[in-house]
Amino acid sequence: MKILLLGSGGRESALAHKISQSERTEALYIAPGNGGTAAYGTNVALSPLDFDGISRFVADNAIDMIVVGNEDPLVAGIYDYFADRGGEVLVVGPSKAAAALEGSKDFAKQFMMRHGIPTAAYRSFTAETLEQGYAFLSTLQPPYVLKADGLAAGKGVLIIDELNQAREALADMLGGRFGSASATVVIEEFLSGIECSVFVITDGNGGYRLLPVAKDYKRIGEGDTGPNTGGMGAVSPVPFADEAFMAKVEQRIVRPTIDGLKADGLVYRGFIFFGLINVGGDPKVIEYNVRMGDPETEVVMPRLRSDLVDLLEAAAKGDLADVPAEIDSRAAVTVMLVSAGYPGAYAKGKAITGCLEPQSSIVYHAGTSREPDGSLVTSGGRVMAVTSYGDTITEAVATSYRAIEDIHFEGKTYRRDITRDLV
Numbered sequence: 001m002k003i004l005l006l007g008s009g010g011r012e013s014a015l016a017h018k019i020s021q022s023e024r025t026e027a028l029y030i031a032p033g034n035g036g037t038a039a040y041g042t043n044v045a046l047s048p049l050d051f052d053g054i055s056r057f058v059a060d061n062a063i064d065m066i067v068v069g070n071e072d073p074l075v076a077g078i079y080d081y082f083a084d085r086g087g088e089v090l091v092v093g094p095s096k097a098a099a100a101l102e103g104s105k106d107f108a109k110q111f112m113m114r115h116g117i118p119t120a121a122y123r124s125f126t127a128e129t130l131e132q133g134y135a136f137l138s139t140l141q142p143p144y145v146l147k148a149d150g151l152a153a154g155k156g157v158l159i160i161d162e163l164n165q166a167r168e169a170l171a172d173m174l175g176g177r178f179g180s181a182s183a184t185v186v187i188e189e190f191l192s193g194i195e196c197s198v199f200v201i202t203d204g205n206g207g208y209r210l211l212p213v214a215k216d217y218k219r220i221g222e223g224d225t226g227p228n229t230g231g232m233g234a235v236s237p238v239p240f241a242d243e244a245f246m247a248k249v250e251q252r253i254v255r256p257t258i259d260g261l262k263a264d265g266l267v268y269r270g271f272i273f274f275g276l277i278n279v280g281g282d283p284k285v286i287e288y289n290v291r292m293g294d295p296e297t298e299v300v301m302p303r304l305r306s307d308l309v310d311l312l313e314a315a316a317k318g319d320l321a322d323v324p325a326e327i328d329s330r331a332a333v334t335v336m337l338v339s340a341g342y343p344g345a346y347a348k349g350k351a352i353t354g355c356l357e358p359q360s361s362i363v364y365h366a367g368t369s370r371e372p373d374g375s376l377v378t379s380g381g382r383v384m385a386v387t388s389y390g391d392t393i394t395e396a397v398a399t400s401y402r403a404i405e406d407i408h409f410e411g412k413t414y415r416r417d418i419t420r421d422l423v
């Protein structure tokens with residue numbers, strides 16, 4: 001198969017690495033890729049949102065399948081774009097209508113209500129219903145959770161302790177704080193518990209496979225302090241997501257979601273990411289994403305023993321029945337190296353040196369690029385993810401921390417407490 005993967009982060013590095021290991025892969029292109037992905041295929045200077053450009057590339061290079069890393073192309077309708085052209089190429093992902101599970105929080109909440117999927121109680125408001133929004137806030141206990149309905153680059157969720165500040169934030173959001181993304185605001189009940197990320201790949205016909213469960217570390221600071229980031233590390237498996245918990249997840253959340261998509265006529269042939277919270281042993285959905293997680297993919301892919309290309313193709317063709325998803329029993333942990341200052345302003349172009357292909361670990365590039373002379377430099381906030389296996393989580397994380405000592409760039413920053421809450 002000739003495969004085109006869209007994206008440029010650590011997630012796409014992990015997908016590219018796994019795809020490149022398949023005997024089924026004849027050629028792999030990554031658009032636009034990063035300073036490390038050329039090790040797994042060919043980087044192509046194309047934007048994942050340039051559908052016409054992608055279509056020309058698909059025709060010129062006889063691409064059989066497009067795999068989409070991030071949500072933007074999916075929410076913008078890349079699945080439908082190619083389906084409408086006669087399906088000359090398989091696209092792994094949801095249709096535009098189904099991608100609204102991530103693209104609109106209000107749509108996702110309505111979907112969950114309709115199908116009896118456990119989630120926080122909520123109501124949605126617009127500028128016209130601001131007064132009702134204030135009244136609803138007064139009925140809730142703090143903290144108050146306010147969410148921009150649309151995509152807001154991961155920044156659209158505010159959790160506020162004080163009622164007056166929550167009222168101000170609501171007015172501010174409806175007044176355009178996140179542009180059109182916050183023209184509708186979802187206000188919901190605050191849920192208290194530990195979060196985890198559950199991933200499935202589905203074929204749109206009721207078939208699905210569970211992938212390894214993971215937990216990410218979102219805050220910049222140790223002890224989960226400071227601002228949110230794109231993710232500072234991840235671990236799989238997750239000790240509290242044991243067999244009993246996962247049985248509830250499948251029965252109450254995964255199955256009803258798969259059945260609900262079908263009942264609603266929403267075409268979905270790709271990854272579903274369930275952002276869950278464990279409330280006293282019961283899973284509830286915090287959010288849906290229509291793609292894999294980052295940095296979760298950097299621990300999920302290493303633990304998937306089965307051929308990813310077989311799974312992707314079967315999902316895109318609508319029949320996963322004969323394709324297994326076998327899981328490695330070892331633990332995997334990834335630690336993200338970021339630029340000093342991230343998630344605020346940070347410098348780029350810092351030379352990266354040291355041991356980037358250690359025996360012990362997998363180094364997935366994220367925000368890296370190559371200078372014209374081939375040397376490697378930083379080009380983003382999250383620079384690379386260092387993943388290791390271990391018989392235990394403790395062993396895996398220790399191996400990643402050792403490998404990190406041998407990687408150098410000015411401003412190298414990372415959390416030293418990844419997994420400490422779990423072991």
Ligand code: AMP
Binds near residue numbers: 145195275
């Ligand atoms: P989201 O973009 O929906 O994933 O929200 C970002 C983060 O806000 C989540 O990962 C949670 O940590 C937190 N969050 C969102 N909704 C709630 C809620 N109802 N209760 C508690 N925390 C929440």
Ligand code: GLY
Binds near residue numbers: 230231289292294296
């Ligand atoms: N790690 C969370 C996300 O990918 O959205």
